[in-house]
Amino acid sequence: MxxxxxxxxxxxxxxxxxxxxxxxxxxxxxxxxxxxxxxxxxxxxxxxxxxxxxxxxxxxxxxxxxxxxxxxxxxxxxxxxxxxxxxxxxxxxxxxxxxxxxxxxxxxxxxxxxxxxxxxxxxxxxxxxxxxxxxxxxxxxxxxxxxxxxxxxxxxRPMERAEVLRLLPRLHPLWEQAPSALIADLDDYLHGNLRHWQHATAHYQRALERGSMLQDPAAMHWVLRRMGLPRPPLQEQPAPIEPPPAPRRSPRRPDGRLQRSSRPDSATHAHS
CATH class of the missing domain: 3.40.50.300 (P-loop containing nucleotide triphosphate hydrolases)
Incomplete structure (x- = not known):
């Protein structure tokens, strides 16, 4: 591979x-x-x-x-x-x-x-x-x-940050439309190492083929993990707020009157 x-x-x-x-x-x-x-x-x-x-x-x-x-x-x-x-x-x-x-x-x-x-x-x-x-x-x-x-x-020596930002869009088309902030964030972990950038680019291409977005933090986390490098913690997504359960409505008879529950009344049951 x-x-x-x-x-x-x-x-x-x-x-x-x-x-x-x-x-x-x-x-x-x-x-x-x-x-x-x-x-x-x-x-x-x-x-x-x-x-x-x-x-x-x-x-x-x-x-x-x-x-x-x-x-x-x-x-x-x-x-x-x-x-x-x-x-x-x-x-x-x-x-x-x-x-x-x-x-x-x-x-x-x-x-x-x-x-x-x-x-x-x-x-x-x-x-x-x-x-x-x-x-x-x-x-x-x-x-x-x-x-x-x-x-x-x-x-x-490793590339300085300014050289990374200047050269990377020219080195590979993947980075031509990438925001400078994304390149800078990733370089915090790649440290201007040209070989690391080549590996990261190949892994990002695989991530995009699998449906990830270039700016997705999860994609960066996956790429760095594949390279065996330290990676930023992923922010936990808040649990979705579920709506309160709807109140239970008593069934009605055809004439519109409330139908009495078939459950036996506790008092009657006790008397019998």
Missing amino acids: RTTSSFRRVETDLVRSVRSSADARLGQGALLYLRGEAGTGKTTAVTQVLASLDTPTAYVAPRLSRLSPRALCGALFESLGITQPLPRAIAASARILTQNLARRPCVIAYGDADMLTRPSHRLIGDIHHGTSSLALLTGLPHLKPLEAAADHSIEA
């Missing part, structure tokens, strides 16, 4: 910052490190920047495994289209990569670089500092080896 919604490509503050830093270091063999917590839009920003560059690009992702230097060399051979067999020696592989990148400078993005081993971090620095190709790495913050090896680092 799809739990994230595709967002349109929009120029965020982070995209502009990454593009500016990349443009300033093209052809210098530099390492640019984009660090930030999960969901702050690092991968989205790098993908948009790579698509906008005229320089040839390649993307290497560790696929959630700690790539050793040899495995990293194999991934780079594949991404760069190097058909030469991968040597056993790391130094020989690094030499082939350096020679290849010297002939055709490019920008290589390393996704989730925090999943790489420290020797792999050093290998990336050796390869790129020996050429004019730019390395663009993304990863979690507070990684000292990456920060020390990088020539420049950028911190990816």
Whole structure:
């Protein structure tokens, strides 16, 4: 089941910052490190920047495994289209990569670089500092080896409230007609996290398909519960006020006179 919604490509503050830093270091063999917590839009920003560059690009992702230097060399051979067999020696592989990148400078993005081993971090620095190709790495913050090896680092932070209100209607049609107050209320729980907003948008779409209204507090409560996030208490609806029961009317005979109850009179019953 799809739990994230595709967002349109929009120029965020982070995209502009990454593009500016990349443009300033093209052809210098530099390492640019984009660090930030999960969901702050690092991968989205790098993908948009790579698509906008005229320089040839390649993307290497560790696929959630700690790539050793040899495995990293194999991934780079594949991404760069190097058909030469991968040597056993790391130094020989690094030499082939350096020679290849010297002939055709490019920008290589390393996704989730925090999943790489420290020797792999050093290998990336050796390869790129020996050429004019730019390395663009993304990863979690507070990684000292990456920060020390990088020539420049950028911190990816959650979107500020003003940026959320400005960009969200442009990111997805669901929010084009949404009141700013609703977006602000929801962001109190999503905290400007781009990935959280993608998940929330997908869940809201499901809620609308099930007949909910976008501004219904119950819909927000359901979306946040599905995401496992804290949620506002739902106001209890007051119980409906029922009208008092109608007085019981005695039946009438056809001539309009009150009909005597068939229940025996208590006094007569006692006398008998």
